[in-house]
Amino acid sequence: MLERARFAPSPTGPLHIGGVRTALFNYLIAKKSGGKFILRIEDTDSKRTTAGAEQHIIDSLKWLGLEFDEGPFKQSDRRSLYEKKVSFLIKEGLAYYAFDTSSELEEARKEAGNFKYNFNTRGNMLNSFTLTEEEVSSRLDRGGYVVRMIIPEKKNITVVDQVRGSLVFNTEELEDKIILKSDGMPTYHLANVVDDHDMKITSVIRGEEWLSSLPIHKVLYDHFKWKSPKFYHLPLILKSSGSGKLSKRDAEEQGHAVFAVRWEDSKGFKEAGFSPEGLINYLALLGWSNSSEKEKYTLQELINEFNDKDINKSGARFDYKKALWINHLHLKDFAADKLLSLSEEACAQLKKKYTREQSEEIIDLIKERLNVTLDINKELSVFLRQPKEYDTGVIEKITREIIFDVLNFCKLKESLISKPKALKEALMVFGSEKGISFGNIMKSLRLCLVGNLSGPDLFKIIEIIGPEEALNRIESLTNKI
Numbered sequence: 001m002l003e004r005a006r007f008a009p010s011p012t013g014p015l016h017i018g019g020v021r022t023a024l025f026n027y028l029i030a031k032k033s034g035g036k037f038i039l040r041i042e043d044t045d046s047k048r049t050t051a052g053a054e055q056h057i058i059d060s061l062k063w064l065g066l067e068f069d070e071g072p073f074k075q076s077d078r079r080s081l082y083e084k085k086v087s088f089l090i091k092e093g094l095a096y097y098a099f100d101t102s103s104e105l106e107e108a109r110k111e112a113g114n115f116k117y118n119f120n121t122r123g124n125m126l127n128s129f130t131l132t133e134e135e136v137s138s139r140l141d142r143g144g145y146v147v148r149m150i151i152p153e154k155k156n157i158t159v160v161d162q163v164r165g166s167l168v169f170n171t172e173e174l175e176d177k178i179i180l181k182s183d184g185m186p187t188y189h190l191a192n193v194v195d196d197h198d199m200k201i202t203s204v205i206r207g208e209e210w211l212s213s214l215p216i217h218k219v220l221y222d223h224f225k226w227k228s229p230k231f232y233h234l235p236l237i238l239k240s241s242g243s244g245k246l247s248k249r250d251a252e253e254q255g256h257a258v259f260a261v262r263w264e265d266s267k268g269f270k271e272a273g274f275s276p277e278g279l280i281n282y283l284a285l286l287g288w289s290n291s292s293e294k295e296k297y298t299l300q301e302l303i304n305e306f307n308d309k310d311i312n313k314s315g316a317r318f319d320y321k322k323a324l325w326i327n328h329l330h331l332k333d334f335a336a337d338k339l340l341s342l343s344e345e346a347c348a349q350l351k352k353k354y355t356r357e358q359s360e361e362i363i364d365l366i367k368e369r370l371n372v373t374l375d376i377n378k379e380l381s382v383f384l385r386q387p388k389e390y391d392t393g394v395i396e397k398i399t400r401e402i403i404f405d406v407l408n409f410c411k412l413k414e415s416l417i418s419k420p421k422a423l424k425e426a427l428m429v430f431g432s433e434k435g436i437s438f439g440n441i442m443k444s445l446r447l448c449l450v451g452n453l454s455g456p457d458l459f460k461i462i463e464i465i466g467p468e469e470a471l472n473r474i475e476s477l478t479n480k481i
């Protein structure tokens with residue numbers, strides 16, 4: 001079946017990583033079937049609409065490459081459709097006008113501990129059931145009313161969630177939800193159901209926090225005599241400690257982003273050096289797992305291999321280290337020119353010193369060592385300049401004498417510096433004569449060229465920076481030690 005799935009965020013703030021994961025699962029389910037991915041902005045709550053949020057949602061999806069086939073539709077542009085549907089429900093006796101003021105509602109809540117506005121209580125409230133026709137029409141003229149939907153009396157509502165199976169809700173627990181607010185705007189419940197039907201949505205895929213709305217939506221589908229779509233409620237994304245939903249604050253405490261792209265002062269994963277491929281891959285694994293050991297997926301592989309039966313019920317713990325690892329798996333396989341284009345700064349620095357070909361060779365040497373693209377600058381420094389400082393712990397461990405001897409030997413063998421193989425052999429002979437382990441010889445040389453024990457293959461480094469620069473660095477450390 002060709003699926004039509006929609007991502008339906010409310011523009012009440014920036015798009016959180018949980019929302020991105022919801023968008024991704026919608027995208028995957030739609031694309032796997034060869035169907036359509038639709039973006040709908042649910043902006044009926046004008047008081048909570050935040051400037052820039054809609055653009056942030058669109059920019060995030062764009063950066064991630066989750067292109068929508070239809071939309072963005074905006075609910076605020078579709079008011080006349082909702083008005084028609086509300087009128088229909090009123091005419092059918094499935095919705096009614098209510099005039100209770102907020103203080104009256106508060107009073108009712110205070111009196112009954114667990115007050116629910118429904119078949120048990122609507123007879124005591126101010127609405128079309130309790131007022132005469134004249135009273136109703138004069139109150140309608142005055143405005144300031146709402147429309148509530150009827151929840152059937154004492155009934156079990158069975159709904160099916162594709163992730164959790166069949167769920168039964170008793171209508172005693174439900175309320176005659178407001179479907180049209182006093183400002184004439186529909187509420188989330190009405191607009192959501194009307195739009196999902198109107199847009200021929202086949203699968204509703206959203207966060208678990210919407211599960212409690214499901215019986216309300218089912219009643220609305222039944223009122224309209226519409227067939228419900230399939231529903232998937234995705235597990236929460238939990239903070240790394242595992243308890244509670246991941247918030248912006250938790251993310252900040254753990255030192256990582258919570259948005260895909262920058263929002264005001266908060267850097268997104270993009271600015272932190274993630275690739276869209278890496279972030280998407282990691283998010284796909286939050287709440288979806290299959291029996292394979294495979295960790296690295298491209299978007300196309302996700303589309304092919306995603307199976308909605310493998311969506312997990314339980315919350316998915318956000319693990320930043322794993323996110324970095326997955327991003328690393330992508331970066332290390334990127335072509336050098338792609339990595340260069342992702343890091344303008346690195347590109348500019350390399351350009352000054354090396355040819356395009358050499359630059360790409362350097363990037364190929366270091367890409368195994370990247371978790372985020374920002375690491376490129378750190379990894380490049382060995383090819384651009386002398387070490388600014390030397391790891392003193394390493395110096396102490398090897399001992400100054402040994403380092404001094406090794407560097408001196410290299411200076412004596414100056415002509416070998418440009419012949420890595422010969423240099424290596426000479427160093428081995430020197431080591432066995434002097435009783436210095438080959439490990440310590442290599443460490444001394446690495447310390448001298450890099451400043452510490454990290455970095456790519458030593459002889460490759462020498463080859464790229466050239467014998468002259470290598471000798472300069474040897475000289476520098478010899479003088480310092």
Ligand code: GLU
Binds near residue numbers: 010206
């Ligand atoms: N507007 C809701 C949200 O912001 C959408 C829930 C749904 O997908 O039905 O998450």
